[in-house]
Amino acid sequence: MLTKRIIPCLDVDRGRVVKGVSFVDIRDAGDPAELAALYDREGADELVFLDITASSDSRGIMIDIVKQVSEQVFIPLTVGGGVRSVEDVRGLLEAGADKVSLNTAAVRNPSLVAEASAHFGCQCIVVALDAKRVEERGAPSNGVDASLALDEGSTWEVYTHGGRRPTGIDAVRWASRAVDLGAGELLVTSMDTDGQQAGYDLDLLRAVSEAVTTPVIASGGAGEMEHLYEAATAGKADAILAASIFHFGKIRIGEVKEYLARRGLPVRMAN
Amino acid sequence: MCYDVRVSLNDKYVAIVDYQAGNLRSVQKALERFGARAVVTSDRDRIGAADAMVFPGQGANDSSMRHLRALGLVEPIREFVHSGRPFMGVCLGLQLLLEGSDEGVEPGLGLLEGWVRRLPPGCKTPHMGWNRVSFRQDHPVFEGVRDGSYFYFVHSYYADPEDKALVAGETTYGVEFCSALGWGNVAAVQFHPEKSGEAGLTLYKNFVKLVERGA
Secondary structure: OOOOEEEEEEEEEOOEEEEEEOOEEEEEOOOHHHHHHHHHHHOOOOEEEEEOOOOHHHHHHHHHHHHHHHHHOOOOEEEEOOOOOHHHHHHHHHHOOOEEEEOHHHHHOOHHHHHHHHHHOHHHEEEEEEEEEOOOOOOOOOOOOOOOEOOOOOOEEEEEOOOOEEEEEEHHHHHHHHHHHOOOEEEEEEOOOOOOOOOOOHHHHHHHHHHOOOOEEEEOOOOOHHHHHHHHOOOOOOEEEEOHHHHOOOOOHHHHHHHHHHOOOOOOOOO | OEEEOOOOOOOOOEEEEOOOOOOHHHHHHHHHHOOOOEEEEOOHHHHHOOOEEEEOOOOOHHHHHHHHHHOOOHHHHHHHHHHOOOEEEEOHHHHOOOOEEOOOOOOOOOOOOEEEEEOOOOOOOOEEEEEEOEEOOOOHHHOOOOOOOEEEEEEOEEEEEOOHHHEEEEEEEOEEEEEEEEEOOEEEEOOOHHHOHHHHHHHHHHHHHHHHHOO
16 A cells, blocks of 8 residues: 655755744754755655755755765655756756756746656656635736636635745646646645644645645644644645654654554555 | 766676666666666667666656667667566666557567556556555565565556566555566566665665676
């Protein structure tokens, strides 16, 4: 039986792993390669590296990190943050990444998803989307595809640029479109719950998971083990990502897996 | 393209076939971890002269077969398999051994009778993540791997060989499918052993042993 994947996310800023609370207040929490090896030993099913600097300088640093990690760690690596072109995707894959995640660039230029997927296969293209519950529905933004624009039925809006910029795009419909374009997987982050450690946005996860035929990774809000269980059950997520709870040692990956197994979910136990 | 990272005292090397199918660095690193000299190459002579071959693969049936044909690698790979030297196919590198695929119109390498089928509807695709392999027969490449071990999968199609005696391992995802094949000098797996932690590395360790022995 296919197991639920537990994925630690490492936010990388200028070569160091950091994690903010609600996208601000960033704290330094370690060396990427060391942390990756530690998580592998503890039974992580996959690793996500997010380049939060995402400048042209940091691209080179990220490629070095991916090379270093992929020499030591033999589990899947996903890398994202500031990926803008097919060439960016190629550079990361050649360095040893298995999947590359696209966020802002995918919204701005959806054909990039199609192009990257056609070049490298859908299995290595992840579309990451940051969604926030709609508070007030303003006039539709200029240039938004009418079939994606927020309407009466919309509950969540897509944000880009690290969660700073609203787009006027309905998150669930964008998720479906991304899969149609060729995304092999979706990484869904709730900006409302991210960093709050009070649980994932289960309604968002379920809505996206039911709308698409590809795997969905839940992100944003883990504070305790129960939250990961909820994301996989009520949220129907195929994989569950968390950052701070793992980096600061609040919860160990092995503990989470034992807990999920006790509650009847299929998980891969470390050897 | 041909690059060679490790310098080894003996001349033996494993050719990793480069036909724009991704994930080659991890395969190379896994082989090097056990002391093998691993050469990523699309050069037919280099491939033909290798002591062993890893035939990786990712992406689509048709574009992959077209790349192989454009590089002139179809015959060298077929000859290599028939030569008896150690051969390991990974992911699409397993599927392409068969005659053809639901995924496209290009025929496969035809080294094995059978067809590649789409995973049944109702399952999320790709089948992505860690799943168990039940081993059905012994092959030196799978030696020491515990039955029911978890491996990392990413695929939407699966191989359905005619000769079930060649099936070395099976996995369930909507359907029970062939996740490992083994006969003679050939081992092929649907999962990615270079992405499957310790269990996966065991396959590379066994494979390198076969190369050293000159099997």
